[in-house]
Amino acid sequence: MRRVEVTPYNEHWASMYEAEAAKMRCVFGEQLIAIHHIGYTAVPGLHAKPIIDIMPVVRDISKVDEYNQLMRDIGYEPRGENGISGRRYFQKGGDNRTHHVHVFRVENLHIRRHLAFRDYLRAHLNEAREYADLKRKLAQEFQYDIESYIQGKESLVKDIEQRALEWHLANHEN
Known part of the structure; x- marks a missing residue:
């Protein structure tokens, strides 16, 4: 149990x-x-959680499966879409995961969502601290129950x- x-x-x-x-x-060249x-x-x-999340953006998501062996060679386990349509997911570290890789095709809406969330927290440190406090509390309360941990922070x-996407749109209009 993790x-x-x-x-x-x-x-x-x-x-x-x-x-x-x-x-x-x-690998992806x-x-x-x-x-x-x-x-x-x-x-x-x-x-x-001490897991590095990496998001490669590629030209053609259908070609990513051709790189599964190269990803295995550098320690990653291919997991296919793993619950998100249009994504290819890889993880490293087995039960003690150290890295997650989320590959998306250019223009996939998940790219903007991930970048907006990251950039918003970087720019709004009070909200980042509030979120970190909640995560610490939940991790202590649900040490061996990842589902309850995730549900506790979901809201x-x-x-x-939502605020991040609105902020990103307001600050990145062309």
């Missing part, structure tokens, strides 16, 4: 992302348009995500 762990921000998370991103640039550090480890100062995540 333990729900929320730890203080680790300044090494950014370099851990960079190391894996460099490997993925080699010409398919890769961009690669982003997303999730809570991408927000300086935010307590988080606040949806609220922040």
Whole structure:
């Protein structure tokens, strides 16, 4: 049974992302348009589960499965869409996961959602701290119950995500 762990921000998370991103640039090559550090480890100062979330953006999502063996070679387990249509998901670290990779085709709406959420928390530190406090409390309360942990933060995540999308649209109009 996996333990729900929320730890203080680790300044090494950014370099851990960079190391894996460099490997993925080699794996995906010409398919890769961009690669982003997303999730809570991408927000300086935010307590988080110590799992690095990476989002490669590719030209053609249907070609990503051709890279499954190369991803295995660098330690990742391919999981297909894993519950989100149009995504390819990989995880590293087995039961003690260290990295999640969420691959999307360019222009997929999930890309904007992930980037808006990350950037909003980076720009609104009070909300990031409020969210971190809730995560620490829930991790303590539900140490071995990931479903209850996720449900406990779901309402606040949806609220922040809505504000983040509105903020992103207002600040990134062309």
